[in-house]
Amino acid sequence: xxxxxxxxxxxxxxxxxxxxxxxxxxxxxxxxxxxxxxxxxxxxxxxxxxxxxxxxxxxxxxxxxxxxxxxxxxxxxxxxxxxxxxxxxxxxxxxxxxxxxxxxxxxxxxxxxxxxxxxxxxxxxxxxxxxxxxxxxxxxxxxxxxxxxxxxxxxxxxxxxxxxxxxxxxxxxxxxxxxxxxxxxxxxxxxxxxxxxxxxxxxxxxxxxxxxxxxxxxxxxxxxxxxxxxxxxxxxxxxxxxxxxxxxxxxxxxxxxxxxxxxxxxxxxxxxxxxxxxxxxxxxxxxxxxxxxxxxxxxxxxxxxx
Numbered sequence: 001x002x003x004x005x006x007x008x009x010x011x012x013x014x015x016x017x018x019x020x021x022x023x024x025x026x027x028x029x030x031x032x033x034x035x036x037x038x039x040x041x042x043x044x045x046x047x048x049x050x051x052x053x054x055x056x057x058x059x060x061x062x063x064x065x066x067x068x069x070x071x072x073x074x075x076x077x078x079x080x081x082x083x084x085x086x087x088x089x090x091x092x093x094x095x096x097x098x099x100x101x102x103x104x105x106x107x108x109x110x111x112x113x114x115x116x117x118x119x120x121x122x123x124x125x126x127x128x129x130x131x132x133x134x135x136x137x138x139x140x141x142x143x144x145x146x147x148x149x150x151x152x153x154x155x156x157x158x159x160x161x162x163x164x165x166x167x168x169x170x171x172x173x174x175x176x177x178x179x180x181x182x183x184x185x186x187x188x189x190x191x192x193x194x195x196x197x198x199x200x201x202x203x204x205x206x207x208x209x210x211x212x213x214x215x216x217x218x219x220x221x222x223x224x225x226x227x228x229x230x231x232x233x234x235x236x237x238x239x240x241x242x243x244x245x246x247x248x249x250x251x252x253x254x255x256x257x258x259x260x261x262x263x264x265x266x267x268x269x270x271x272x273x274x275x276x277x278x279x280x281x282x283x284x285x286x287x288x289x290x291x292x293x294x295x296x297x298x299x300x301x302x303x304x305x306x
Contacts, residue, residue: 012172014145014198018191036193036200043204046189047212053185054212057167060139060183061213062220064165065099066293069137071217072164073102074128074155076119078199079143079169079206080104081111086210092239094223095231100214103128105151122154129158136163141213143206144168145198147175147186156180169209171202185209222294225250230269230296243269250296251276274299 020035021027027035047054061071073083084102091097105124106115118124129140140159142152147170156166157180168181171189178184187209189201218224223231228250234243247258250273257276265271265282274285277300285299292298 012146012148013188013191014171014202015196016191017195018193021193024193032193039190039193039201040204042189043201043208046187047205047208050185050187050209053183054209056183057139057141057185057213058216058220060165060167061217064137064139065217065221067137069135069139069164070098071100071214072129072132072134072138072140073100073143073210074104074125074140074152075143076105076110076149076151077114078203079145079149079152082203082206082210083141083143084111086207086214090214090218092233092235093229093231094214094218095233101132103132103155119149119151122150122157125151125154126158129155129162134159134162134164138162138164139167140164141167141169141210142177142181143210144175144177145171145202145206147172147177149177153177153180169206171198171205222292222296225270225273225296230273231294232269234267234269240267243267247272247276270294270296 024032064070073087074080075083080102081104084104087100087102090100104110106118109115110118134140140155142156144152147168153176156168156177159166160180166181167183167185168175168177169185170177171187173186173188175186178186187205189205192198192200192202194200228246230246232239232243234240243262244255244258246269247253247262248255253276258272261272261276262269265275270289271282271285273296274280274288275282288299
């Protein structure tokens with residue numbers, strides 16, 4: 001367990017007072033919104049500075065996924081919720097099953113209601129990771145705005161014991177979390193307009209970074225063709241229509257051809273694209289996709305696409 005003197009927050013940027021908003025309670029709505037908007041612009045620059053570390057994380061995740069490992073986000077409070085959000089959105093976007101998962105201190109009920117004390121337990125993090133059968137091929141991404149949350153530090157400590165790769169995302173520089181990470185992603189967007197409310201700039205930083213990690217990793221394992229979501233699951237009427245347009249955009253075919261081919265492939269966008277572009281039957285399209293690990297460009301190498 002981390003000693004209480006190790007989690008002092010008085011020196012953390014995320015807990016300091018923003019000199020621009022000392023009179024926040026006296027501002028008009030428009031004054032507040034303008035300052036908030038100006039402060040939010042600092043987020044982009046803060047994340048930009050961390051791109052080299054984010055790239056290292058992406059490569060770790062690509063390597064893990066290619067070894068049947070997983071990307072596991074873990075955090076407490078807002079940080080944990082953001083990890084879960086990114087993980088669940090990978091399901092319809094990239095047809096993931098359990099390749100990307102999110103864990104929050106206190107369990108699923110903590111997503112909508114805080115669980116008192118959950119974020120203070122290192123042991124709870126170890127138990128939560130054991131519950132998903134953490135293995136050496138996995139990458140654990142610990143998310144903590146302060147960079148000092150015991151639950152998240154406990155997660156990385158346990159992951160190291162198992163042999164998994166560890167990434168820490170913090171919104172303070174020189175964080176304690178970084179000491180337990182193979183890759184430390186630390187951003188500093190300055191103090192919040194509302195002191196200590198890390199759901200604001202810190203949360204936005206985290207959301208942008210998680211977007212980058214999951215999207216770049218999925219591109220890296222063949223789940224994208226051009227800039228199209230070719231592994232998307234068409235689970236509702238809107239997505240069925242999107243699937244048709246993805247096939248049309250990829251192949252130059254008409255709507256009827258796209259719809260007919262998608263029906264023949266049980267709405268596998270990748271199979272439909274390969275079939276239309278190469279003229280091969282479904283079984284051959286499936287073989288090529290498996291052989292080329294999902295990368296459509298490799299499946300159609302000698303085909304000219306207008």
